[in-house]
Amino acid sequence: xxxxxxTGRASxxxxxxxxxxxxxxxxxxxxxxxxxxxxDAPIRRIAAKAGVGTGTIYRHxxxxxxxxxxxxxxxxxxxxxxxxxLLAGADSPFTALCQWIDLFVDFLVTKHGLADAMQSDSSxxxxxxxxxxxxxxxxxxxxxxxxxxxxxxxxxxxxxxxMRGIGNLCIGGADPQYDPRRxxxxxxxxxxxxxxx
Amino acid sequence: xxxxxxTGRASxxxxxxxxxxxxxxxxxxxxxxxxxxxxDAPIRRIAAKAGVGTGTIYRHxxxxxxxxxxxxxxxxxxxxxxxxxLLAGADSPFTALCQWIDLFVDFLVTKHGLADAMQSDSSxxxxxxxxxxxxxxxxxxxxxxxxxxxxxxxxxxxxxxxMRGIGNLCIGGADPQYDPRRxxxxxxxxxxxxxxx
DNA sequence: TACTATCCGGAACATCGTTCCGTTTTGTCA
DNA sequence: TGACAAAACGGAACGATGTTCCGGATAGTA
Numbered sequence: 001x002x003x004x005x006x007t008g009r010a011s012x013x014x015x016x017x018x019x020x021x022x023x024x025x026x027x028x029x030x031x032x033x034x035x036x037x038x039x040d041a042p043i044r045r046i047a048a049k050a051g052v053g054t055g056t057i058y059r060h061x062x063x064x065x066x067x068x069x070x071x072x073x074x075x076x077x078x079x080x081x082x083x084x085x086l087l088a089g090a091d092s093p094f095t096a097l098c099q100w101i102d103l104f105v106d107f108l109v110t111k112h113g114l115a116d117a118m119q120s121d122s123s124x125x126x127x128x129x130x131x132x133x134x135x136x137x138x139x140x141x142x143x144x145x146x147x148x149x150x151x152x153x154x155x156x157x158x159x160x161x162x163m164r165g166i167g168n169l170c171i172g173g174a175d176p177q178y179d180p181r182r183x184x185x186x187x188x189x190x191x192x193x194x195x196x197x
Numbered sequence: 198x199x200x201x202x203x204t205g206r207a208s209x210x211x212x213x214x215x216x217x218x219x220x221x222x223x224x225x226x227x228x229x230x231x232x233x234x235x236x237d238a239p240i241r242r243i244a245a246k247a248g249v250g251t252g253t254i255y256r257h258x259x260x261x262x263x264x265x266x267x268x269x270x271x272x273x274x275x276x277x278x279x280x281x282x283l284l285a286g287a288d289s290p291f292t293a294l295c296q297w298i299d300l301f302v303d304f305l306v307t308k309h310g311l312a313d314a315m316q317s318d319s320s321x322x323x324x325x326x327x328x329x330x331x332x333x334x335x336x337x338x339x340x341x342x343x344x345x346x347x348x349x350x351x352x353x354x355x356x357x358x359x360m361r362g363i364g365n366l367c368i369g370g371a372d373p374q375y376d377p378r379r380x381x382x383x384x385x386x387x388x389x390x391x392x393x394x
Numbered sequence: 395t396a397c398t399a400t401c402c403g404g405a406a407c408a409t410c411g412t413t414c415c416g417t418t419t420t421g422t423c424a
Numbered sequence: 425t426g427a428c429a430a431a432a433c434g435g436a437a438c439g440a441t442g443t444t445c446c447g448g449a450t451a452g453t454a
Contacts, residue, residue: 014421016431031419053434058412087276117314157383158374165380168365172316177355183362186354187380190387213400213451239441250403257444395454402449409442418433424426 009196023052023060031071038113039068050134053081070093071100074108076135079103083139093146094153098188100143101166105181115170137163220257222247228268235309236265248295265314266328273332276300280336290343291350294321295385297340298363302331302378305367312367334360 014173029050033041035104043064047057061067069076083100108115118132141159148155169180224342226247230238240261258264267271280297287293305312315329338356361365362384366377 018419019432043412044410049432050337053436054411055413055435056433057417061431064411084448102314139323153356157379160374161376161379164369164372164375165366168368171365172361175361176355178361179358180362182354182358183384186384186387188387189390190383190385193386215451216401219402221443241441244403250405251443252404252445256400261442282410397454398452400449400451403447404436405445405447407442407444411438413438413442414436416434416436419432420429420431422430423434424428 019060022050022056024054026052026057026060026067027071030067034068034071034111039064039111039117040113046125058156063130064117065130072111072114073131075180079107080135080139081158082142087143087146092152093143093150094192097143097147101184101188102181104163104166105170106186108167109180110175112174115167116172118167119171133160133163135142154193157191216257219247219249219253223254223257223264224268225248227264227335231265231268231308236261236314237313255392261314262327265311269308269311270328272304273328276304277332277336280340284340284343289349290340290347291389293349294340294344297336298381298385301360302361302367306377307372311372312364313369315364328354330357330360351390354388359361 026046031048033049035044037045043057044054046067047054050057057067079100082103083096083183084097084098087093090099103165137159140163144153144157144159144162147153164186169183172178173180205311223243227243230243230246234242240254241251243264244251247254254264258267276297279300280293283293283296284290334356337360341350341354341356341359344350361380365382366380368376369375
């Protein structure tokens, strides 16, 4: 509900020059601070690095989720677009699904605490709906459907469920003793055959 | 490192009467507040409900994790003790493992945001080590070993990995669209057979 | 009863998110 | 070009929360 004007191309149209300047500066600063301190970095620090006041950051990105999705919009888009391509290129829908999830996991674990932020907040996972789920969920759904149709995985799994579970598993990737991918592999493996009996 | 004196029976020995009184009051108040507002409830509120100052709560439980583990010590203990019993009673180690994990999941999802708290904090999952992992990890390890030995699941999975993954999956259980158990079932299902090929 | 080690309470400080409003900048129109 | 109004800015200010600190109260003891 807040990711229309501040994000993406829609905002490039005819706003004041200083507004655009600041928005760009904020995006750049946020990207920098995010990699340095995670997506939970204090708002003030981002504002400071961008050389703007705290009020300005709220005007452009009312919610932290807005800022996060704006910063990562490109990569989200790439991930979304990769879905159909993988489905077309892979030798089986399940393979495509695995590859796509690999991309998704890459995306999550590369950003410090991105996965964390998707469940924290007060509104939980829904906080990042703006672009995240709206864009990625249908892609995941298509891959799942294709794999089900090819009779490679059991039916009944909800795309939201799967994506959220994977997101959850990616939380806290800094721990060297914990590798989300191994568990995700297990998850996918458990998905393969129809319910045990 | 901070869960020795404030938690458990060790502290019942010969401290001042008012100190013990306050410690009990704090445990009771925390338990009440936790179920009402989750384990992330403001320290002040717990202190207020116990009728003590904020300084007092920090003296008895330097860390929130100390308070949490103290409050749930009983249930953690029960869960730990259930491991060997299930292993002895079930018709197969894998069945026992599943049942035990069910208990663990029950424990996590019953408490608002307990799973959440185990990965947040600054130190991540390790924050609740005090009693949680130290007590539960060996139990999980035994169950896993038994199942591996019975050739029911693939070898190589680390107990820490599994418990943490399950903990992660239990995050944000309030969402009606998301049921951790279904994914955990998939996980366990993926655990059953040795690696695909 | 008096005395001291222990403990208590909550004020005080720091951090962070968020809001608000006086001031500044920008684009436009005469 | 020179106002002028709308838009945007900046940062002070407020509230919530975690954490520390210390003067004062209290329990146990001689």
